[in-house]
Amino acid sequence: xxxxxxxxxxxxxxxxxxxxxxxxxxxxxxxxxxxxxxxxxxxxxxxxxxxxxxxxxxxxxxxxxxxxxxxxxxxxxxxxxxxxxxxxxxxxxxxxxxxxxxxxxxxxxxxxxxxxxxxxxxxxxxxxxxxxxxxxxxxxxxxxxxxxxxxxxxxxxxxxxxxxxxxxxxxxxxxxxxxxxxxxxxxxxxxxxxxxxxxxxxxxxxxxxxxxxxxxxxxxxxxx
Numbered sequence: 001x002x003x004x005x006x007x008x009x010x011x012x013x014x015x016x017x018x019x020x021x022x023x024x025x026x027x028x029x030x031x032x033x034x035x036x037x038x039x040x041x042x043x044x045x046x047x048x049x050x051x052x053x054x055x056x057x058x059x060x061x062x063x064x065x066x067x068x069x070x071x072x073x074x075x076x077x078x079x080x081x082x083x084x085x086x087x088x089x090x091x092x093x094x095x096x097x098x099x100x101x102x103x104x105x106x107x108x109x110x111x112x113x114x115x116x117x118x119x120x121x122x123x124x125x126x127x128x129x130x131x132x133x134x135x136x137x138x139x140x141x142x143x144x145x146x147x148x149x150x151x152x153x154x155x156x157x158x159x160x161x162x163x164x165x166x167x168x169x170x171x172x173x174x175x176x177x178x179x180x181x182x183x184x185x186x187x188x189x190x191x192x193x194x195x196x197x198x199x200x201x202x203x204x205x206x207x208x209x210x211x212x213x214x215x216x217x218x219x220x221x222x223x224x
Contacts (some may be wrong), residue, residue, distance in 0.1 A: 005085065005086035005087050006085040006086055006087075007085070007087070007111065007204050008111055008112045008113075008114050009084075009085035010046065010084045010085040010086075010087045010089065011111055011114045011116040012114055013070070013073065013075075013084050013085060014026065014048060014084070014089075014116070015114065015115065015116065017066070017069060017070075020069070022065060022066060022069045023050050023066065023091075024050065024051060025050065025051075025103055025104070025117070026049065026050035026106075026117055027048075027049045027050070027102055027103045027106035027117050027118060027119045028046065028047065028048060028049075028106075028116060028117065028118045028119065029047045029048075029049045029092070029102065029118075029119045029124065029127070030043075030045075030046070031043035031045075031047075031139075032046045032047065032118075033047075033118040033119045033124055034124055034139060034142075034143075035200055035203050035204065036109050036118055036200050037121045037124070037143065037146070037147040038142050038143065038146045038147060039142075039146060039198075039203070040198075040203040040204075044088065045081060045087065045088040045089065045090060046084075046088070046089045046090070047089075047090055047092055048089055048090070048091050048092065049092050049093075049094060049099060049102065049103050050091060050092075050093070050103065051093060051094065051100075051103070052066075052091065052093045063091060066082075066091055067082060070082055070084065096130065096161075097161060098123070098126060098127060098130055098157070098161045098163075099127065101123065101157075101160075101161075102120070102123035102124075102126075102127060103119075105120060105123065106118060106119055106120070107120055109200070111200050111201065111204075112201055120153075121143055121147045121148075121149055121150075122149060122150055122153045122154040122157055123157060124139075124143065125140050125143040125144070125147075125149065125154060126154065126157045126158055126161065126163060128140035128143070129158065129163050129166050129167055129170055130161065130163055130166070132166065137170065137174065140170060140174075141174050141175075144175060155167075
């Protein structure tokens, strides 16, 4: 049986790690960070971006101190992830200057009274463009449709990190259709923007409901 996910508790534990000096500045990225800006959608794990230490003489990042701390507090390692309050969490070092900037310029958000550092909508959009997988392009489109992006800030980030060519291609292939979109499509976008403005707590409740529906479906398939 899948362990229930307690998002506030996971954020509390990550915040406590920072207070205890186990980690420094961090930023929630990926789908969980997108939750703060977009309408709810199903997601399975949580990405925490931070600068990880490297042992002397090694080029390999070390998770040992983080894992030791978390295991003492009841968390369980599972491959690349470690389960924190029911969430599979992956600690990810920055793989590009854009990732590092997104960590440095993360903003504090509130989730049920718990403060958590998340990447800005503009950095999340730029990272999606930089990564460029189909699911990332889809997420970038969602940001354009649903989030209140600071266009000047976004273009500054894209220019600074050499991503304007990719952005122009994205605009040609994905955004131009919005200019000729029928009313029905525009109405869907308006609804999604409205949903995107809901509180993170209410969005997470929807995500958990979607997850439970998926879990029931998987149990039914196993039993049939």
